[in-house]
Amino acid sequence: MYDLIIIGAGPAGLAASIYASRYKLNHIVIAKEPGGQAVEAHKVENWPGTESVSGLELTQKMRAHAEKLGAKVVMDSVLNIAKGENGFSVTAHTGEHRAKNIILALGMEYKKLAIPGEEEFRGKGVSYCPTCDAAFFGGKAVAVVGGANSAASAAQLLAEYASKVYLIYRGDKLKVDPAYEESLKKKENVEIIYQTNILEIMGEMTVSKVKLDKEYNGSNELDLKGVFVEIGSEPGVELPKQLGVDLDERGFILVNPDQSTNVSGLYAAGDATTGSNKLRQILTAAAEGAVATASVYKKTQIAS
Amino acid sequence: MAMQFTDENFEAEVLKSDKPVLVDFWATWCGPCQMMGPIIEELAEEVKDKFKVGKLDVDENRSTAGEYAVMSIPTLIIFKDGKPVKQFVGVQSKEVLKSELEKI
Numbered sequence: 001m002y003d004l005i006i007i008g009a010g011p012a013g014l015a016a017s018i019y020a021s022r023y024k025l026n027h028i029v030i031a032k033e034p035g036g037q038a039v040e041a042h043k044v045e046n047w048p049g050t051e052s053v054s055g056l057e058l059t060q061k062m063r064a065h066a067e068k069l070g071a072k073v074v075m076d077s078v079l080n081i082a083k084g085e086n087g088f089s090v091t092a093h094t095g096e097h098r099a100k101n102i103i104l105a106l107g108m109e110y111k112k113l114a115i116p117g118e119e120e121f122r123g124k125g126v127s128y129c130p131t132c133d134a135a136f137f138g139g140k141a142v143a144v145v146g147g148a149n150s151a152a153s154a155a156q157l158l159a160e161y162a163s164k165v166y167l168i169y170r171g172d173k174l175k176v177d178p179a180y181e182e183s184l185k186k187k188e189n190v191e192i193i194y195q196t197n198i199l200e201i202m203g204e205m206t207v208s209k210v211k212l213d214k215e216y217n218g219s220n221e222l223d224l225k226g227v228f229v230e231i232g233s234e235p236g237v238e239l240p241k242q243l244g245v246d247l248d249e250r251g252f253i254l255v256n257p258d259q260s261t262n263v264s265g266l267y268a269a270g271d272a273t274t275g276s277n278k279l280r281q282i283l284t285a286a287a288e289g290a291v292a293t294a295s296v297y298k299k300t301q302i303a304s
Numbered sequence: 305m306a307m308q309f310t311d312e313n314f315e316a317e318v319l320k321s322d323k324p325v326l327v328d329f330w331a332t333w334c335g336p337c338q339m340m341g342p343i344i345e346e347l348a349e350e351v352k353d354k355f356k357v358g359k360l361d362v363d364e365n366r367s368t369a370g371e372y373a374v375m376s377i378p379t380l381i382i383f384k385d386g387k388p389v390k391q392f393v394g395v396q397s398k399e400v401l402k403s404e405l406e407k408i
Binding site: 032033034035039040041054055056060075076077092093094122123124125126127128129131132133135136137205206226 | 398
């Protein structure tokens with residue numbers, strides 16, 4: 001039986017582990033995707049002490065740091081968590097692990113459009129990672145769906161490769177930083193289509209067109225090869241719900257200032273919580289991880 | 305050690321392989337692919353008696369990536385008897401890949 005199991009190995013989970021090693025808490029980290037969403041960040045320029053670093057490099061360093069201090073990172077998906085009398089039992093593909101305390105550092109999941117063709121054409125024109133996939137669309141027409149900074153950033157990147165970028169947004173005014181708005185306007189191959197939704201993604205082997213909910217240039221179909229979905233993220237609610245954790249109306253885990261939840265022995269840290277005024281930065285995720293582990297340590301000290 | 309597949313060796317090493325082959329289509333610029341790399345290395349070592357596991361850099365081997373219409377990375381494809389039989393898009397855990405290989 002471990003003192004602590006940390007689920008998730010983004011900045012919150014890895015910082016929690018670093019603190020756990022220093023407190024000599026017997027623990028493991030279980031994670032499906034080491035690094036979390038931060039891995040896809042092109043450049044991180046607000047991590048104090050490092051002027052500019054890729055999200056990939058920063059999270060790799062965090063993992064190396066945690067492992068150097070003795071953390072065991074198990075790469076596996078957690079299927080189920082059950083609470084018993086003496087602690088928690090965590091079931092993953094590789095088997096069951098037991099611990100007195102849990103820190104959920106689950107991060108966020110990309111929101112999907114939930115329309116026909118989206119799942120079918122994933123990897124065949126539908127993408128959620130512009131930095132990974134922009135290069136496959138050289139000289140082709142693509143759509144970016146969304147109207148906030150992540151969509152603007154995707155459109156900007158894709159404009160370097162694609163012949164045409166349609167930025168399709170359901171609202172009538174983009175919700176982006178002024179710097180993005182200005183640079184998008186300068187791109188001749190970016191066209192913004194307002195107050196419009198994609199109803200269906202169509203094609204044979206790969207995407208060839210999308211159906212819109214209103215006419216654009218005289219047709220409700222648009223010929224293109226790629227659809228980049230950038231409509232934000234939401235917390236994954238499956239595991240917290242299994243445990244009866246209180247969530248807010250948008251699915252974020254309600255945490256106290258010590259990162260505890262309504263379930264005794266269960267703590268949460270990072271983007272999926274209501275903590276840090278929901279700022280959702282690498283910095284705040286790491287801080288919440290540290291606070292959560294300190295709370296676990298305090299609890300074990302009182303118990304012993 | 306995971307194998308390096310290329311346009312040149314793809315037919316011999318993948319399509320004509322006696323064992324099922326898992327190919328990780330990746331590129332240096334892609335963050336999630338970098339996360340996938342160590343998982344592939346570990347997997348290759350663990351299943352080496354039964355399966356072949358390797359990586360193909362899509363930037364340097366465009367013809368093979370194009371052949372299988374890879375438009376998103378990481379994409380992982382399991383080949384058996386020269387044909388793709390199962391495909392995954394995005395980072396996958398080692399255990400999921402292992403259990404899928406066992407099922408083939």
